[in-house]
Amino acid sequence: MSVSDRPLVAIVGRPNVGKSTLFNRLVGKRIAIVEDTPGITRDRLYADGEWLGREYTLIDTGGIQMFETDPLKAQIRGQAEIAMEEADVVVFVIDTTTGVTADDIELANALRRSPKPLVVIANKVDNGDQEYRNVPEVYSLGFSEVFPVSALSGRGLGDALDAIVGHFPAEDKDKAEEIEDERIKIAIIGRPNVGKSSLLNAILGEQRVIVSPVAGTTRDSIDTTFNFNGRELVFIDTAGIRRAGKVQGSVEYYTVLRALRAIDRADVVMLVIDSNDGLTDGDKRVGGFAHERGRAAVIVVNKWDLGRQDVLEEMPGQNPMKIFSEEMRDGMNFMAYAALAFTSATTGKGVTAAVETALDAAENHAMRIPTGELNRLLRDASDAHPYLDHGKQLKIYYATMPTVKPPKIVLFVNDPELMHFSYKRYLENQIRKTYAFEGTPLQIEVRKAADKERDH
Incomplete structure (x- = not known):
């Protein structure tokens, strides 16, 4: 599913060539996490940009390593390939400070086989002549045109953008004026590894977000437009919120800020709790963020197929859902208003009902008493x-x-x-x-x- 009717531009390249810096420069906001650690942008990330009156949607992708056998990195490569399939134009970024690598050569060969329009950017031409000396090496990959660019300063971006926009499909002049965005925005929040990405994928019916048993693999908030029973919704899948004292390094700190911003942007939050763990202090903390910001909320008790069995074993003859609901109400009495939904993202059970519950909460959030x-x-x-x-x-x-x-x-x-x-x-x-x-x-x-x- 495309994010919008705007042309899609996918930024691809091996890790740490400056794709996220270029992405942020083109959209004018710090959206992708940028840090000098290879592999830091791990999911497709969408945002809108504009050049010469033409609006477009950028897709930032995880770095492609063609010979990588690590399962998570293989998933990143697969998602980048999907992004290239979705795109109207592909922007191939190469780092002039390191020169052309084996991954660059292999990726260049793959891109040449693609029918999609391609714009090649030689990035990190930040300090003048020194980096320009490596630009001819990029031409050795066999591309007829290469744009030397400093994503950090913006140098050279104008010519590259001209080329990108030049590949866009002809604009439909008869298209109706864009109406105010009244779509319901739902933020999926929770501690790391409680099943947020799996829940979103179960809702969408496609693997939009990387799912991995490693806690914290969703580092950015990913916006996805979705049509649900004729209503257009925007899902914001957030990185797991960790306790401030346990936030490790600038990446995790920035992740917490991003998740909080996602809550601010949302109409309703789906607070995902792992039923195997029961209610934890971390769950209460995340719920507190949403409560303090006045968001509508649904507490989604995920992995219920396993959690239900645990309750039955501990309390034979009892109603597992009733027992767990009472635990939620007692432990999170400050969110007594929140609706409860029980799901299994892996089997899909309860997922549709959870979305319907979130929509009801959003309607109540906007209700006015005469x-x-x-x-x-x-x-x-x-x-x-x-x-x-x-x-x-x-x-x-x-x-x-x-x-x-x-x-x-x-x-x-x-x-x-x-x-x-x-x-x-x-x-x-x-x-x-x-x-x-x-x-x-x-x-x-x-x-x-x-x-x-x-x-x-």
């Missing part, structure tokens, strides 16, 4: 159980719901200091009896009423 109905609910709740502190009664004069995503209720009262957290929770529970808001937090803000609010 002002008149909201005030009636709160008036009935306060009349049924008035709140007094040292003989002084809390009076709610008026309520409004100024924003959604997350739903936020503002109460105008006689004295905000009188509002105890327990009474705020009581009011929330009363609201949820009529409007469940399942899957979404409900924020309640208390303000001192001005005279005009008191008149309502």
Whole structure:
């Protein structure tokens, strides 16, 4: 499935030739993780760019090593090959500081066999004449045109971009104007190796994200557009969030930041928990990130085919789903609103229901209670159980719901200091009896009423 109707440009090359730096330069944002460690960009990563009025989508790929036998690196090579198949134009990046290698030669031979338009970039021409001396060696690969470029500084990119755009299919002038993006965005979050990538692949029905038993193999957030029962969704598969104290080096630190940004971009998060491990402090921490940012949430209890069996063995005759649900509710009471879904990504069981649950949560996240109905609910709740502190009664004069995503209720009262957290929770529970808001937090803000609010 293509990410969009824009032309697709795949950036390929062996590890550490500067593909991610070029990718970030072309899209103007630090999207791909960039570090001087070979093999750091391990999945296809998509982002949009624009040149001379033509919009396109870039695909950054893991470095290709043609003779590699390591299983993970073999998967990376396979994904790069898929990216090349998807692309309208392929950009082949070579490092001028190291010269042409055996992998470059083998990849060049493979690219020549492809019918796709090809733009060859001799990268890392950063310091003037010294790197330019190696550019002729790139021509020895048999390409008629090579573009010397410094992705770091942007030198030479204009000519390369002209060539890339020149290969695009003719633009459809009759295409309707792009409408505002109202697609529901779902971030798949969780600790490393709980099955997030497997869950996304089960949803999509294709291996979009590398799946490996090595914890932390999804280092970047990968956006994937998907049509689900006629609705276009965007899935953000995030790298596993590790505890801050256990984040090793700049790569893992940047990964945590990326996952948090993915949560910020999402309408709803699917918090994946490994049922074999039960609820861990790490799960609570990740859930806390989503809760603090006011995101709708579904707790996805994954690997349930195995977890269910564990519960049955420990508690024969009990309902495994009920037992595990109670554990979730007790351990994550700050997310009592979150819906629960039980899945097995490897068998596909429960996966469709989990997506449907996420869509319900997203709808509740955007739900607004009419002002008149909201005030009636709160008036009935306060009349049924008035709140007094040292003989002084809390009076709610008026309520409004100024924003959604997350739903936020503002109460105008006689004295905000009188509002105890327990009474705020009581009011929330009363609201949820009529409007469940399942899957979404409900924020309640208390303000001192001005005279005009008191008149309502």
